[in-house]
Amino acid sequence: MPELDSVMLSRLLTAMTLGFHIIFATLGVGVPLLISGAEWIGIRRKDEHYRLLARRWTRGFVVTVAVGVVTGTCIGLQLSLLWPSFMEVAGQVIGLPLFLETFAFFFEAIFLGIYLYTWDRFKNPYYHWLISVPVVIGSTASAFFISTVNAFMNAPTGFELKNGEIVDIQPLVAMFNPATPTKASHVISTAYMTAAFVLAAITAFLILRKGKSEYYKKALHFTMLTGFVFAIATAIIGDFSGKYLAEYQPEKLAAAEWHFETEKGADLIVGGVLNEDGEVEHELRIPNALSILAHADPNSEVIGLEEFPEDETAPLFIHYLFDVMVGIGMFLVFLSGLYLLFVKWRKGNPYWRPLLWTIVASGPLAILAIEAGWIFSEVGRQPWVLWHMMKTSEGATTSEHVGQMFILFAALYILLGTICTTVLLKMFRKNPAETEFEQMKKR
Amino acid sequence: MEIQLLGITVLWIFLYGYLIVASIDFGAGFFAYYGRITKKDHIINNIISRYLSPVWEVTNVFFVFFFVGLVGFFPSTAYYYGTALLVPGSIGLVLLAIRGSFYAFGNYGAKDSNLYMFLYGATGLLIPASLSTALTISEGGFMVEEGGTVVFLVKELFTSFYSWSVVFLAIVSVLYISSMFLTFYASKAKDLPALELLRKYALFWSPPTILASFLVFMSLKNHNPEHFQNMLDYSYLFMLSLFCFLTAVWLVYRKVRYGTAFLFVMLQFFFAFFGYGVSHLPYILYPYITLDTGFTNETMGIALVIAFIAGLFLLIPSLYLIMKMFLFDAKYVQGDRVK
Numbered sequence: 005m006p007e008l009d010s011v012m013l014s015r016l017l018t019a020m021t022l023g024f025h026i027i028f029a030t031l032g033v034g035v036p037l038l039i040s041g042a043e044w045i046g047i048r049r050k051d052e053h054y055r056l057l058a059r060r061w062t063r064g065f066v067v068t069v070a071v072g073v074v075t076g077t078c079i080g081l082q083l084s085l086l087w088p089s090f091m092e093v094a095g096q097v098i099g100l101p102l103f104l105e106t107f108a109f110f111f112e113a114i115f116l117g118i119y120l121y122t123w124d125r126f127k128n129p130y131y132h133w134l135i136s137v138p139v140v141i142g143s144t145a146s147a148f149f150i151s152t153v154n155a156f157m158n159a160p161t162g163f164e165l166k167n168g169e170i171v172d173i174q175p176l177v178a179m180f181n182p183a184t185p186t187k188a189s190h191v192i193s194t195a196y197m198t199a200a201f202v203l204a205a206i207t208a209f210l211i212l213r214k215g216k217s218e219y220y221k222k223a224l225h226f227t228m229l230t231g232f233v234f235a236i237a238t239a240i241i242g243d244f245s246g247k248y249l250a251e252y253q254p255e256k257l258a259a260a261e262w263h264f265e266t267e268k269g270a271d272l273i274v275g276g277v278l279n280e281d282g283e284v285e286h287e288l289r290i291p292n293a294l295s296i297l298a299h300a301d302p303n304s305e306v307i308g309l310e311e312f313p314e315d316e317t318a319p320l321f322i323h324y325l326f327d328v329m330v331g332i333g334m335f336l337v338f339l340s341g342l343y344l345l346f347v348k349w350r351k352g353n354p355y356w357r358p359l360l361w362t363i364v365a366s367g368p369l370a371i372l373a374i375e376a377g378w379i380f381s382e383v384g385r386q387p388w389v390l391w392h393m394m395k396t397s398e399g400a401t402t403s404e405h406v407g408q409m410f411i412l413f414a415a416l417y418i419l420l421g422t423i424c425t426t427v428l429l430k431m432f433r434k435n436p437a438e439t440e441f442e443q444m445k446k447r
Numbered sequence: 448m449e450i451q452l453l454g455i456t457v458l459w460i461f462l463y464g465y466l467i468v469a470s471i472d473f474g475a476g477f478f479a480y481y482g483r484i485t486k487k488d489h490i491i492n493n494i495i496s497r498y499l500s501p502v503w504e505v506t507n508v509f510f511v512f513f514f515v516g517l518v519g520f521f522p523s524t525a526y527y528y529g530t531a532l533l534v535p536g537s538i539g540l541v542l543l544a545i546r547g548s549f550y551a552f553g554n555y556g557a558k559d560s561n562l563y564m565f566l567y568g569a570t571g572l573l574i575p576a577s578l579s580t581a582l583t584i585s586e587g588g589f590m591v592e593e594g595g596t597v598v599f600l601v602k603e604l605f606t607s608f609y610s611w612s613v614v615f616l617a618i619v620s621v622l623y624i625s626s627m628f629l630t631f632y633a634s635k636a637k638d639l640p641a642l643e644l645l646r647k648y649a650l651f652w653s654p655p656t657i658l659a660s661f662l663v664f665m666s667l668k669n670h671n672p673e674h675f676q677n678m679l680d681y682s683y684l685f686m687l688s689l690f691c692f693l694t695a696v697w698l699v700y701r702k703v704r705y706g707t708a709f710l711f712v713m714l715q716f717f718f719a720f721f722g723y724g725v726s727h728l729p730y731i732l733y734p735y736i737t738l739d740t741g742f743t744n745e746t747m748g749i750a751l752v753i754a755f756i757a758g759l760f761l762l763i764p765s766l767y768l769i770m771k772m773f774l775f776d777a778k779y780v781q782g783d784r785v786k
Contacts, residue, residue, distance in 0.1 A: 070551030088529030
């Protein structure tokens with residue numbers, strides 16, 4: 005067992021804050037796109053159902069945004085509080101995207117405020133819809149900028165270290181480092197995908213409970229279609245990410261895949277466990293698939309873990325996380341594809357109860373995949389905080405109070421999580437869609 | 448202008464912006480709760496929530512902007528402040544998190560919860576106290592660097608007269624700024640009962656504010672004589688500040704021109720805040736970080752300034768838009784468009 009020193013505690017506290025924050029951050033990036041889309045369809049087709057959908061989603065969204073904002077503020081400051089030495093070095097190189105991220109956030113905050121309080125203020129309904137556009141742009145842009153910071157930690161470029169001094173800084177090179185394209189696009193597309201499946205899950209649950217009204221049918225179709233599009237996009241980007249890892253971070257890929265020896269035509273290992281001798285048991289092997297994932301060539305050579313010093317590779321449990329992430333991703337493509345097939349195919353019943361129950365499960369599963377993917381990505385670059393430049397242990401605070409702070413924040417997140425859930429449930433139970441639709445028609 | 452100076456000026460402007468908007472917000476939370484327990488909530492709470500609902504998130508961004516900018520322009524502040532402020536910073540964060548999320552829970556979700564109101568009101572006074580610690584520390588004397596690590600002298604901070612006078616100033620000026628603003632907002636809404644009540648609060652909190660300012664002056668003289676001497680060189684700024692204070696209070700007392708009065712409140716804090724800031728230079732954190740030693744590299748400095756200017760082109764029209772819709776739109780302010 006690793007000892008609970010301030011380095012370990014700082015890691016745990018950062019992991020806890022991020023783990024809690026990304027649930028709300030992912031929804032914060034994804035849901036505005038769906039709200040904006042629903043409102044646009046509603047106006048264009050003069051379909052009050054879609055406009056009500058946008059309204060109701062927005063109302064729930066504000067509550068999650070609040071938690072996202074406050075936990076985002078927490079992680080923003082914790083970077084400096086828990087990793088002062090790291091921030092002193094990295095701040096000089098990645099100050100720009102961090103700064104830009106707050107601009108994007110600012111932009112989003114202003115227009116979200118306006119959007120919320122101007123539903124019936126304009127004669128032309130498109131004006132109100134237009135206000136949602138900066139909200140979508142702002143939230144996506146902030147996801148992009150913050151992903152470039154994380155990408156930089158995986159592929160630090162745009163500066164040189166000479167005798168411990170940072171010289172030759174190029175902020176744009178640091179921002180658009182080799183990891184940026186795959187990382188940022190993966191983060192954004194999974195956020196859109198996850199938001200779609202979470203909303204689809206809620207809708208499916210309500211159909212199961214209350215039967216299928218026009219309103220719910222439209223909601224389910226809209227979310228599942230969006231979910232399908234972004235699940236496919238995520239799969240394609242995921243494949244690029246694999247190729248990125250093979251080229252730039254081969255030890256991360258090798259640890260994720262339990263690929264110990266460098267070889268040509270490498271197998272992809274699915275599932276399995278490691279026994280005490282470090283051998284893989286009970287696994288499913290897909291011949292040559294790892295070579296395809298790494299280099300798009302079934303006979304290409306994939307570098308194994310043996311090539312790296314043992315104290316510079318990540319813990320091997322990340323294999324499970326990788327499998328969870330990819331497995332759920334594949335499952336979501338399949339599930340949404342099946343739903344669409346049932347819609348198109350005349351004999352299919354898209355409201356078949358087992359299918360609906362599976363859709364209910366897809367929301368939490370998508371969130372689980374987000375968590376697994378992030379833990380895989382972050383733990384996979386251990387022991388480095390700056391890849392091949394600065395070890396995590398060199399960046400942490402020396403304060404003795406991290407343990408107490410961990411407990412303080414754990415209590416905070418439990419409190420926020422519980423009350424947020426209660427408030428959301430109460431909000432929608434008290435005011436069902438049917439009554440609201442009737443009220444809307446009267447106006 | 449040197450780029451370092453430009454950098455710190457940008458940050459100082461944002462901190463000033465936060466000071467004003469956050470004070471309004473923090474104080475409003477307190478008054479809303481106070482109104483509830485004194486059974487006056489029906490008079491003032493509509494005014495308060497009409498203003499706060501669309502802007503609370505924007506207020507929070509001012510704060511994020513400041514600390515991200517500070518680390519960007521002056522990365523070594525992350526090292527010193529980061530190590531020293533772990534405990535007070537974390538407590539401040541938890542309070543901010545409770546306040547922000549409970550505002551949303553209360554206003555968009557479960558309405559009329561006394562507990563949520565209490566949390567919202569109480570944190571509004573504790574946050575300025577905990578955030579002002581950062582400014583207190585910047586005067587030096589509360590941390591030492593020993594054997595490569597920074598040690599925060601908690602006991603010194605808690606027993607210092609200077610630090611308590613700053614806390615006192617932070618709390619009373621929050622209540623003063625907020626009540627002055629809400630008085631103006633109520634007058635715009637033509638809500639006479641609310642105006643009468645808030646005007647009383649504003650007049651009540653004005654003497655403690657000026658008293659606290661003098662206390663901070665006096666205690667700084669003992670704590671950091673060098674800074675105090677520098678302040679005397681800029682004494683005209685503090686005189687201007689005093690003049691603005693007297694004008695603002697006089698206008699409110701005479702029940703005329705509440706908008707102008709609030710403008711003078713903003714000027715009062717502008718002069719005092721910039722007088723304090725400019726006399727603090729060249730130190731960012733006395734005596735460890737100065738404007739020159741703490742500044743990031745030239746390239747990043749320029750990139751940040753460019754990003755800042757580009758960002759302003761986006762922000763200023765947007766801020767204007769939100770103010771036009773919720774602050775200067777008579778119909779909205781009077782409650783006609785609240786749905």
